[in-house]
Amino acid sequence: MKTLRYLRAFTRLGAVVCLLLVSCKRADSPASADKSGPKVSDSRRVAVVVSTLNNPWFVVLAETARDRAKELGYDATIFDSQNDPAKESAHFDNIISSGYRAVLFNCTDAKGSIANVRRAKAAGVPVFCMDREIEANDAAISQILSDNYSGCVALGQYFVEQVGETGKYAELLGIVADTNTWNRSKGFHSVVDRFPGLKMVAQQSAEFDRSKALEVMESILQANPDLDAVFCGNDAMAMGAYQALLAAGKASKVKVFGFDGADDVVKAVAEGKITATVMQFPKVMARTAAENADKYIKGVREFPQRVPVAVELVTRTNVSKFGDYGRKQ
Numbered sequence: 001m002k003t004l005r006y007l008r009a010f011t012r013l014g015a016v017v018c019l020l021l022v023s024c025k026r027a028d029s030p031a032s033a034d035k036s037g038p039k040v041s042d043s044r045r046v047a048v049v050v051s052t053l054n055n056p057w058f059v060v061l062a063e064t065a066r067d068r069a070k071e072l073g074y075d076a077t078i079f080d081s082q083n084d085p086a087k088e089s090a091h092f093d094n095i096i097s098s099g100y101r102a103v104l105f106n107c108t109d110a111k112g113s114i115a116n117v118r119r120a121k122a123a124g125v126p127v128f129c130m131d132r133e134i135e136a137n138d139a140a141i142s143q144i145l146s147d148n149y150s151g152c153v154a155l156g157q158y159f160v161e162q163v164g165e166t167g168k169y170a171e172l173l174g175i176v177a178d179t180n181t182w183n184r185s186k187g188f189h190s191v192v193d194r195f196p197g198l199k200m201v202a203q204q205s206a207e208f209d210r211s212k213a214l215e216v217m218e219s220i221l222q223a224n225p226d227l228d229a230v231f232c233g234n235d236a237m238a239m240g241a242y243q244a245l246l247a248a249g250k251a252s253k254v255k256v257f258g259f260d261g262a263d264d265v266v267k268a269v270a271e272g273k274i275t276a277t278v279m280q281f282p283k284v285m286a287r288t289a290a291e292n293a294d295k296y297i298k299g300v301r302e303f304p305q306r307v308p309v310a311v312e313l314v315t316r317t318n319v320s321k322f323g324d325y326g327r328k329q
Contacts, residue, residue, distance in 0.1 A: 152187030213240025
């Protein structure tokens, strides 16, 4: 009887061990692994989040980033924030929950966008900023930025050469929450403010938008019909300002200065309609962001927090060297 009891106990023990082994195997099985978190380890998706696609310059930035990511072997998707921080935040919710490997990012708000970047970082999704800066050094992996201040120092110097040391001018600012707006304005004023004979009679935001710039410029002209020049924080606003001047019959009397190197403004500089602009290089910034994201995904961890990209003054004397959002090949 004792032998029989031992055999039964041994049989029960063996059954328990088998159940434990099967249970462990199932727990380790990929098929039954936790599916609640984003699958970043095997994803080949990269997100391109841009502030707006309502400006051709940002379309070039976004499409170049997407195309370079595809060349590197990723599925890349463009998300348009439409200059709306709430839409941008929703994009990041989608990106984090969907298991994207990286974000190539052009922000809507230098301060407000930091939280989105930090959320992505906490979820293991690295962010690489392009063109627009966020005001944090511990959120994005790297920020590839135009040297806006130096570009507008050069533009300010040319402004004084063309307008002279006396005269009245207006300034159209971009989005007030964007560091690019203030870096450009500060660079310009670091030169122009040295000449007390140059009077700024108006400074208003047109939010980097062509239509808004037209409206703002119309209003400024009504109050200041004897204006000599207008400095615009980007080329979309420069074209809007030029349209307002043209409608008012003052296009030949008021000098317009822009910033970006957009194709339509480069052509307008060649035709003498716009006095000067500053060429940024959106394709360089976009490709660099995509290539850095690829390096990070493959294991590289050392990146400079800010990567400055040089800009160039474009005037009628050198405009033939530029086109297609960069220098001609």
